[in-house]
Amino acid sequence: MSGVNYYSLLKENFENKENVITELINLEAILHLPKGTEHFISDVHGEYAAFDHVLRNGSGSVKEKLAECLDKKTVDIDELATLIYYPEEKIKLEKERKTQEEVKKWYAQQIQLLITVVNYTSRKYTRSKVHKALPSRFSYVIEELLTEKQQESDKQAYIQAIIDNIIQLRQAAPLISALCYVIQRFVVDHLHVVGDIYDRGPAPDRIMERLIHYHSVDIQWGNHDIIWLASMAGSPLALINVLRICARYGNLAIIEDRYGVNLRPLVEYSHKYYQVLDKFSPKLEDETDFSAAEKDSLNKIQQATAILQFKLEGQLIKRRPEFLMDERSMLDFINYTNSTISLQGKIYSLVDFSGPTIDPDNPCELTGEEEELVKNLLLSFQNSEPLRRHMDFLMEKGNMYLCYNGNLLLHGCIPLHQNGDFKSLRIGQTHYSGKSLLDFFEAQIRYSYAHPELSNDFSTDLLWYLWTGECSSLFGKKVMATFERYYIEDKQTHHEEKNAYYRLRNQEAVCQEILKDFGLPITGHIINGHTPVKANQGENPIKANGRMLVIDGGFAKSYQKETGLAGYTLLSNSYGLQLVAHQPFSSVKESVEQQKDILSTKRLVERVENRTRVSQTNIGKKLIQEKKALETLYENYDFY
């Protein structure tokens, strides 16, 4: 756009020169404010309640603020924190425990305290940002209380009158709730979700809804998010895998009830061909949630989808020789007369292998019935309106990686060779590695998502590669041994060798090479999810002299025995970086009634010498550009 055009358009936003000055002053003020708090969470895996709790307590930030602005000797911080996290539940509990008069007194005290906290936590923001964050219903009252609070001593009676009035009008409870949510919102300015929202846990859909309504968020896709995106983008193979994992973890209700996908034909098909086998028993968080018949059904569906997956994988591997996955076309290596499989020159017996619909002469071919089934499942999945909304949001806010305030955020890894060189993927005549590999993946994902009608094209197939390919930055392992773990007893075959990255990321120099490749300062950090940190075996989430931070949230219940913790989250505020270790979350009820938080211990990763200001952040850089443009407009206002 030519300069004149751009400035003429810009001018339309400003009625006169004075308005330009006001905006310039506003921008200048913002640039000098301390940088807002960033909150990093990863691998939430459908565990809505624990995720929601960590959002409500800001990984311990709420309590920290309370301790800073209130007197611990006179205020019960745990009680106030509980109110801020769960206002409705806490108010209900107090109403049950107290007389009417006591409740009124309690309301008045809480409003006073909350106003102090809102005042304190909003100091980092401009007035206009504070104004926008207030719920419209109470914005006038809250603003009045906030301004009056500043000249407290002589206005105490005035404040008291406002509060009494609110209580009289029976508006205290909703006002308290509003104040609590405003505090939650002010304590964290921006949220990064470093991948794996979906799979294993029961409520990824609720997490998505929470994120859609969250004030500021970005997402780095995880391998488990990619298979859901790939399904929406038209990959039958990805969809079958999603269904297999849902059956394995007893989560088909997400697909069927919450996303409204018709699974009846799949249920009938799997009941027709499969018998219950012990090793396909679903992994359930609570066994008592399921009847015996439901468990049997999940068992059969997992078997059916596993075989469909191996068939479709075989087909894909043959049409994409460039993926170098020939060794993973498992059904082609089976001897169907004696039920053995030949892998890398070794013969293994298959245990409980049941492939009733497999034609030994053409093992990867779907039967007519299966073609029809898979086609209809995909259509139903793609036509789900809530699912489409969630996937659209994942696309809108998501990326393969993100460079943000000097840090590199990515879910899995940067594929490396043993010597630390970037490992490349060759497609046609081009080799992609490091940043260019991730950019290539992202372009293909966006293309595939924009063409949901294509099922077997290169980009849709590449989405599958991202789930399980050796050079996938989301997977980070040589092979995914799903087949071996189901049907081969020898545990050695179950091993999934990790990419060299997971050894080399302990070295500062390696992390710095990666940061450089992404155009970031070598003082930055790589923030990784994906691999649970085995804290109980002494693993340290802070690696490579602080350059590498691994924050697999460990929300997935089935992994908590491996980690001994519910994992880590990270906070970055104007003073530096803090890693937060969480204990497993029990329930909202327990949190409210016993004022239990999930004890979070913090470790300082880095403390900056001078408080970081907005001017030093990504957003600050944009604002500086805006400011320059406005200055030019101001100088030449009459000309445009």
Ligand SMILES: O=P(O)(O)OC[C@H]1O[C@](O)(COP(=O)(O)O)[C@@H](O)[C@@H]1O
């Ligand atoms: O625990 P399950 O359901 O068997 O899944 C194991 C599979 O999950 C993976 O670990 C990938 O998932 P993560 O991203 O959670 O690690 C595979 O490497 C592995 O084969």
Ligand SMILES: [Mn+2]
């Ligand atoms: Mn992962």
